[in-house]
Amino acid sequence: MLLFFSAGEPSGDQHAAELLRELRALDGRVRAAGFGGPRLREAGCGLLEDLTQHAVMWFRRAGGALLYYRNLYLRAEAYFRDSRPDAVILIDYPGFNWWVARAAKEYGLPVFYYVPPQIWSWARWRVKKMRRWIDHTFACLPFEATWFQERGCPTTYVGHPSFDELARHAYDEAFVRRVAEGGPVLTVLPGSRDQEVDANAVILYRCAERVRDAVPGVRVEVAAFRERHAAQFVARATGRNPPLAESADFQNGGVEALPGWRFHVGRTPELIRAATCCLSVSGSVSLELLYQEKPSVIAYQINPFAFWVQNRFRRVKYITLVNLLADGGLEDSDLRLYDPRSPRADRAVFPEYLTYRDRSADMAGHLIGWLKEPDQRARAERRLAELKRELDWQGAAGRAARAVAQAVDRFRSHARPQAPADGATGSGLLSD
Known part of the structure; x- marks a missing residue:
């Protein structure tokens, strides 16, 4: 055949x-x-x-x-x-x-x-x-x-x-332990495409910096898909052009390209596994976040014209697949985007922000809550575990x-x- x-x-x-x-x-x-x-x-x-x-x-x-x-x-x-x-x-x-x-x-x-x-x-x-x-x-x-x-x-x-693929992955557990030791970890997932990194770097940076200001000792670990994405992220977020480090540095201990931020390449599964919670762009990675039962905030920053276009063509309430699965699929007459102040906000397991504005304060609020309140984080983890079990x-x-x-x-x-x-x-x- x-x-x-x-x-x-x-x-x-x-x-x-x-x-x-x-x-x-x-x-x-x-x-x-x-x-x-x-x-x-x-x-x-x-x-x-x-x-x-x-x-x-x-x-x-x-x-x-x-x-x-x-x-x-x-x-x-x-x-x-x-x-x-x-x-x-x-x-x-x-x-x-x-x-x-x-x-x-x-x-x-x-x-x-x-x-x-x-x-x-x-x-x-x-x-x-x-x-x-x-x-x-x-x-x-x-x-x-x-x-x-x-x-x-x-x-x-x-x-x-996705669950079969993740179950078969050979995790570097020693690396996971090294990252997880020493306090809470916020894993940032800026995407696998150049355009995603470029569009979302600023909002992810602002959100994570708000978290760092509010939660002493939190460490930001960035799972870059390729080495150039680390430099692209820093340049877009801060306006500085850092020199690229050696490949081995990205893959082993990571590179501290920003104060309090460590960038890695080829370590996405381990960094999600080691995370206390995650901040991610929208994409198929949401299924991995579900599999690992990690409370996460999903972001996708677009320009005003693209926002107008999506309002005309989007036919589902959520941009995150896991939220669709959690909230009943496609049959939903309410297509308004996720709003943390909405009465039905808790039906989404991952707070999500498709926006052209700066929503970093709202995004950071969820992360700060999970990092500071163990009971709040445990509730989010239980919901993810239940959904994962239901999908089978x-x-x-x-x-x-x-x-x-x-x-x-x-x-x-x-x-x-x-x-x-x-x-x-x-x-x-x-x-x-």
Whole structure:
């Protein structure tokens, strides 16, 4: 069995790698190629390109990379023509993966979406693309499985693979103990993309400094995704350009690039594990915060125009996936953003702030409460533990692998891939 994977984000790379490992455990003859990152390569996939190095956000940046992605599209098309994989498996990353799906369908290849894009949150019209180009969706969230099925997309709910991945992680427990010793720890998670770090550095810095002023002895540990993000964070937050330290310093004891702030690279799981509480940008990391049962504040700073845009397109109350899971999913007529003064504020397990204003005082208030009041922190931890237990996601990657293998077998028994009719190349760009 030959499978083609396409994953563009670091989290998608991890999910794809986990799925491939489980598939190969079921059948050692499974081969794989495609687009992904280092984890997918380690799992045995022959990469045509490392897409995790080229993640883009917003239309302006995506437009600048159009030629690059069009060339990748043509490479995928050539691979489908010459190698005829048994199935194409997409993981999130919808902008480029729509292109891959279209190329695959032109050659009659079955296309599956694993960890589908969250179009239910902001771009519901794109369900038309799911119906047109995706043969089967393997949903990670119970409410999204229902949503896709109700809109004519064949869907199987398998659970989210994040808990399996985190349970399998080999933690450096000695490092965790060193960080945790000596008083409370605030772990800051500024994101894995350059744009996220740039947009959120100021608000995260102001919030954490408020916490440091209010809680004597608290230490700020920053989990930078790459070394350049540490320098980028300091430059954006303070206006200073610090010299980069050696890689080993970031990975071992960390680098104190700001007074009271220590920056690390490649230590995100350990820093979350060692934290008393966390301050994070919005993203898939919220699932890891849930898994580790860490009280956390979620932030996402955008400009006024982007705030106006999200008000027009957002179709869910929360930007944090864990809050959606805690507060009943998608069926909510109240789409007003989280407000700590709202009567229903306590329904969100992670206080979240999508804003263009300075909300650092509100954000810091939650963190200071958890750090100063052990009972308040214990209540937050209990809520997270209860939600984690309710989700029961252990074994999701194995369930997904079995479901994917069965779907591939069904398609192999009913149809054979065909070349495009009349020599069509399908090299045009996708439209809505």
